[in-house]
Amino acid sequence: MIIDLHVHSRCSDGDFTVKEIIREAKARGIGLLSITDHDSISCQGEAVALAEKSGIHYVTGVELKIIFSHPEYRCGRPVSLDLLGYRFDVEDEKLRGRLLEIKRYREERAAKILEKINRELEKEGIEKLTKEDFEEIRASVGGVIGRPHIADHLVRKGIVKNRQEAFDRYLVKCNVPNYPIYPEEASKLIRNAGGITVLAHPNDPRGISLAELTKSLREQTRIIEESFLEYIDGVECWHPRHDARTTSHYVRFARRHGLIMTGGSDCHQKPVIMGTVKVPSYVAEQFI
Numbered sequence: 001m002i003i004d005l006h007v008h009s010r011c012s013d014g015d016f017t018v019k020e021i022i023r024e025a026k027a028r029g030i031g032l033l034s035i036t037d038h039d040s041i042s043c044q045g046e047a048v049a050l051a052e053k054s055g056i057h058y059v060t061g062v063e064l065k066i067i068f069s070h071p072e073y074r075c076g077r078p079v080s081l082d083l084l085g086y087r088f089d090v091e092d093e094k095l096r097g098r099l100l101e102i103k104r105y106r107e108e109r110a111a112k113i114l115e116k117i118n119r120e121l122e123k124e125g126i127e128k129l130t131k132e133d134f135e136e137i138r139a140s141v142g143g144v145i146g147r148p149h150i151a152d153h154l155v156r157k158g159i160v161k162n163r164q165e166a167f168d169r170y171l172v173k174c175n176v177p178n179y180p181i182y183p184e185e186a187s188k189l190i191r192n193a194g195g196i197t198v199l200a201h202p203n204d205p206r207g208i209s210l211a212e213l214t215k216s217l218r219e220q221t222r223i224i225e226e227s228f229l230e231y232i233d234g235v236e237c238w239h240p241r242h243d244a245r246t247t248s249h250y251v252r253f254a255r256r257h258g259l260i261m262t263g264g265s266d267c268h269q270k271p272v273i274m275g276t277v278k279v280p281s282y283v284a285e286q287f288i
């Protein structure tokens with residue numbers, strides 16, 4: 001069975017609508033799927049219904065951005081990690097309420113980031129962004145607004161050539177901290193909604209992973225054992241940016257601790273790589 005438990009839709013920063021994802025999943029023969037948007041579950045109801053119609057096993061999903069620190073690394077300064085939530089009740093009031101708060105905060109944050117970018121543009125003699133620009137950015141977002149949406153708008157306006165340049169020139173410098181959710185709270189939210197939590201791509205070299213604290217796989221799993229194990233039910237072993245060594249290290253780790261093992265493409269449809277990460281079929285047995 002082809003399995004993909006990590007896909008983004010237009011409800012966060014993916015390019016496809018839920019409908020397009022389900023159609024593509026069907027065409028690619030994906031038998032077990034989860035759409036895991038950043039801090040948003042607004043597409044889950046539609047995904048459940050459409051997947052059922054297409055005969056695809058569907059697991060409800062979300063990817064929460066959390067804050068984590070360890071006293072021995074980066075002088076205790078926090079890093080961001082991604083915590084995947086699966087199989088929760090999409091109608092859960094507490095989860096929905098908290099995600100709504102995050103969404104509102106993210107909009108305020110985006111407005112503050114735009115103010116900072118405007119100061120930079122002014123210094124460079126470039127025309128400033130207006131209210132209409134903000135509205136246009138908001139309209140381009142299906143779920144929760146994030147820096148990639150602002151970056152894409154700067155590309156559309158011709159201020160920068162691509163997303164990377166947007167981050168290099170403006171978005172890193174003009175950042176405003178994200179809504180802080182700690183592992184305790186995130187895991188409680190998901191588990192109280194009947195779901196399970198999975199640490200996403202623990203060794204993603206591009207960041208939002210424990211690789212920001214240490215490149216050593218052994219140290220990464222020691223950190224989890226010391227400060228994270230109680231918050232997770234599983235670990236994402238298969239990911240496009242995990243090499244074979246990382247995958248086998250985390251599979252061994254998961255087996256040692258009786259954790260669920262998951263995997264997926266983390267596809268944002270840029271390009272479309274859904275179903276291309278080889279996830280063994282025994283992963284499905286944990287969900288079906």
Ligand SMILES: [Zn+2]
Pocket residue numbers: 006008036063266
């Ligand atoms: Zn993701």
